[in-house]
Amino acid sequence: MKPIKEGKVREIYDNGDSLIMVATDRISCFDVILNNTITKKGTVLTQMSKFWFDMTADILPNHMISADVKDMPEFFRQPQFDGNSMMCKKLNMLPIECIVRGYITGSGWASYQKDGTVCGIRLPEGLKESDKLPEPIYTPSTKAEIGEHDENISYEQSIAHLEKYFPGKGEEYAAKLRDYTIALYKKCADYALTRGIIIADTKFEFGLDEDGNIVLGDEMLTPDSSRNPDNNWTLPQDVVQKTIDIYLQGYEMLTGKTL
Template sequence: MLDLPLIHAGKVRELYELSPDPQTGRERMLMVATDAISAYDHVLSPGIPDKGAVLTQLSQWWFDQLGDIVDNHVLTTDVPDEVPAADRARVAGRSVVVEKLAMVPVECVVRGYLTGSGWAEYQQSRTVCGIALPEGLRDGDRLPEPIFTPATKAELGEHDENITYEQMLETTGPELGAQLRDVSIEIYRHAEQVARERGILLADTKVEFGRRPDGTLVLGDEVLTPDSSRFWDATTWQPGERLDSFDKQFLRDWLVHESGWDKAWDTTPPPLPPHIVDATRQRYLDAYARLVGTAFVPTANTDRIAPMATVVVDVMPKPEILDPQGKAVTGALARLGYDGLTVRQGKRFEIEVDGEVTDEVLAQVADAAEKLLANTVIEQFTVRVEGSAQ
């Protein structure tokens, strides 16, 4: 958290109060994207290094592409003077100053392809959010036309809920509702074409809007990122068979199919293993590079807002040492018929580090390992970092 008045801390984003713009008098906020990641309405641990900066900078690129369609809430990407000096470096690249809007309490979802919750509903009723679709569609098929399928906005720990257009109008009224639908579809059509030219299929996306005091509709929050959209690789797309994603569906699939956790349980999902963190991060970087046309370059110190890192010390007997436990296991294996297998038994220590893992911190861990964790006469050790961009 920053030493500023906190307005709201969401699943992956924090909003802070700023003083009004001295020239226009418009109310302002600082929006900071963290490296946290959520799935099935749970915030997972650890976060994805650089994720907040990738989403912030990719959103800014998309806001520029959509400037002829709708205004957006960004006032500047410069870190404002009100941010304390101690915090400025760690929010650079992942924060934007935005105008305060009266947010419309609706998720504006546009689908150009059938998948996800839409596919689940289609299999039951041949509809998505009350919209009738043709027979015979497969998971991943492109729809004849993009469809507008709004959803309620959920608080932390609650579920987004798909609703019909008519249900949305009960909240927005007919005039605003029609405007939300039309602008959302126009955004999708333009973005889908831009993405397709870069080898990415935009299956669906979620956008959010607010209104200025004069009623002007303004695009807010993030836009067309791997967190708010479903991106597929156009070169491998095979409806009904293969839908390689650049978004966090990869992480969702691990949770549901490999982690041992059931999304129907009222329990916290397990920690993400390092290989899932690394692979998810790479998908965010790949999406950014494919869309923007250049590789993402982390801003200095953007990883400092990442969740707690784990420094691991692996201790093993030296090559010439056969420890008693390893010798016993080696003998047992031989008696079972597993000849030629020699076991040396090591140890693993996990040390949690609150803050940035610097060279100084790693040196301290190595010193502690040499004095306490390893018998350096007969053992050797290595120090490595998990759950961090380092």
């Protein structure tokens, strides 16, 4: 069986009325796939997403059907798929990456230093790098293909962008994506703090099920956010090992389980 789509990190297989998403051990930086792999990274990504999907099912439905290969076709009952594979509902994905920021860091900090705003949202004066924001802010972006970069857009632009794909639904969908994104972040960030982890910012992706309901898709609150512009860069082995340890430690801190 061959995947119908290969992303920077994931491979997607068609399973008839569902999809099988396999998280690989590949790493990407600045949307570019690097040469190294990180052992067990795919397992951490899948199991951490499962953890968060289970926790937030009271906010809205998600696309997870099962993360147990026993529920999947025989092809996936091989060692390389155990733990890093998830059977999911097929969704009509919405063309927005829903980014939420609870702390001012990274590109948000750089923007704030220039003009006191992040993605067009004016923030209070006097903030320092890594400060917690008074309230989480929603900063959507477009979705880019592999090798291209996502484009930050305003909330108003997200309405227009959605309207192009779903006439008459742009305003409704944009509002729901914003509200779901912030609700998910608040619940998960509060929990993570109790485990000693700060979630500075993250992204969610949503789609429509066969009944037209908005459903949470893709991955959820994984540590997969490393970026570097050079696709020929090979990480030193000690950095690779430290990265493995960080991924495993993050999963253990959040869930209390080991992999």
